[in-house]
Amino acid sequence: MKIAVVKETAPGETRVAATPETVKKFIALGAEVAVEARAGQSASISDKDFEAAGASVAPRETVLAGADAILCINGPDAASLKGVKPGALLVGALDPTRRTDAIDGYAKAGLQALAMEWMPRITRAQSMDILSSQSNLAGYKAVVDGAAAYGRAFPMMMTAAGTISAARVFVMGVGVAGLQAIATARRLGAQVSATDVRSATKEQIQSLGAKPIFVENVAGIEGEGAGGYATEMSEEYQKAQAELVSSHIAKQDLVITTALIPGRPAPRLISDAQLASMRQGSVVVDLAADAGGNVEGCAAGENVQRHGVTIIGASNLSRTLAADSSALFARNLYNFLSAFWDKDQSRPVFPDDDEIVKGIRLTQGGKIVSERLAGSAS
Template sequence: MKIAVLKETAANEQRVAATPETVKKLLGLGASVAIESGAGAGARISDNDYVAAGATIASRSDVIGGAQMVLGVQGPAVADLPGITAGTIVAAILAPFNDRAKIESYAGAGLIGYAMEFMPRTTRAQSMDVLSSQSNLAGYKAVIDGAEAYGRAFPMMMTAAGTISAARLFVMGVGVAGLQAIATGRRLGALVSATDVRSATREQIESLGAKAIFVEKVAGIEGEGAGGYATEMSDEYKAAQAELVSSHIAKQDLVITTALIPGRPAPRLITDAQLASMRPGSVVVDLAVDSGGNVEGAVAGQIVERHGVKIIGHSNPASRMAPDASALYSRNLFNMINAFWDKEAKAAVWPADDDIVKGIKLTEGGKIVHERLLG
């Protein structure tokens, strides 16, 4: 089985879908690996590093030619897959809700599209979960970026010249990114608080030593979504949360927002009026900016200032830590391939009734097949 790894072409994308470590593991299974020249440059991996691991380096068309599986970070357009044949698997972050036309083109070309971000949130698939591996780094990076922009010390410091108070950090949305942001903020010495629409996260927040900020005694909470994701809140809950958050946000030095709802625009968590209530010099980091943003006025790819508050809207935050992000993402891909590897055939076999295969397969046989994209 030939596996192709492509150089990413999307703006701000420095990650790569294979590292020398995973190349060796794939070769150990019995696969051959061809990598487009320059694919690892953004992650500080040279072509020579890949050659030393046993991969073949070639042009894009030569890499794709004869491959049974193409690995990418962000899903390539069909036009960027010269020589690809019907029945080839393309495994990447395909973002079907943002780019339906690309998924339709995959179907039209007869490709089998595997959306890695659709990986089921199950114990069996945990090691293949790209959203978790990348969000973990994004949560860490958000605190580091915020601390740099804040320009003051995070921990309380007692000196002969007096005491410097600890920074106050508020995390909104306690998924993987939010939990890592809490942990990182605590390690840096900040006073950390956090909130989420899912009541089950209270224990997680407190276990990390942060203060849980929750709306109490309000009916109609709909935050417990399938697979651990948040869903829409009731109107009553939204109003109560807005009131609670407004009073809390005004006292914070750094706020990090991480709330995403799969297949929908990011929910608005912070309004312009709430920004105006914050002290000048405060910082907000919006990790959902690429999906519309949690913060009013946030701009993807920019740092803007409103009412004296800096709003950080870095696009693709995981890519800003490309070496580590690539290491984790490529392991997710390898773990998936390894789980379906047939030693005798020296190829991956993908049972149609398997829950992982059904969870990630978007197109096959010239059609869109995923239930979330039908109808």
């Protein structure tokens, strides 16, 4: 089996879908690995590093020729995959709901497209979950970037000239990114509080030494979603939460928002009026900026000033940690393919009735086969 690793072409993308570590592991399984020239340059991996691991390095056309599987970070345009044989696997983050033309192109090319961001949140798929691995890094980087923009010290400092109070950090949304943000802010010495619509996260917040901020005694909370994701809240809960956040946010120095609802625009958590209540020099990092943002006035990929508050529209922060994010992403891909590897055939074999396969398979046999895509189109 020939595995091709392509160089990313999306603007600002720095990651690569394989590393020398995973190349060696694929070769140990019996695969041949070909890497497009300069594919790992932005992630501090040279062509010589890949060659030393046993991969061949060549131009894109040569790498794709005869490939049985193509590994990518972002799904490439179908037109850039000329020469790929029908039936080849395309494995990566394919953004199925927003890049419908590309998915159609994969189907027409006869590719079996597998969207790793749709990996089910089940125990045996944890090591394959690209969203979790990349969100972990994003949560860390959100605090680092927020601290840099804040321009004051984070920990309490007692000096001969007086005491500097610890920064107050408020994390809204306690998924993978939120938990890492809490842990990072605590390590930097900040006073940390956090909130979420899922009551189960209260203990997680406390376990990291942060203060949980939750709406109590309100009926109709609908925050417990499937697969660990949040769902929409009742109107009564939304009102109560807005009041609680308004009173709390005015006292904060750094706020990090992480709330996402799969397949829908990011929920609005912070209004312009709430921003105006914050003190001059405060910072808000919006990790949901690419999905429309949790913060009013947020712009993806930009820093915006409103009422003396800096709003950082964080856009795919894991890209800014290219070496580590590539290593984790590449391991996710290896863990997925190796879990289905058939030693006799020296290739992965995907049962049609497998929960993971059904969740991430988009196209097969020249058709779009994902029930989720069919549902979104109706």
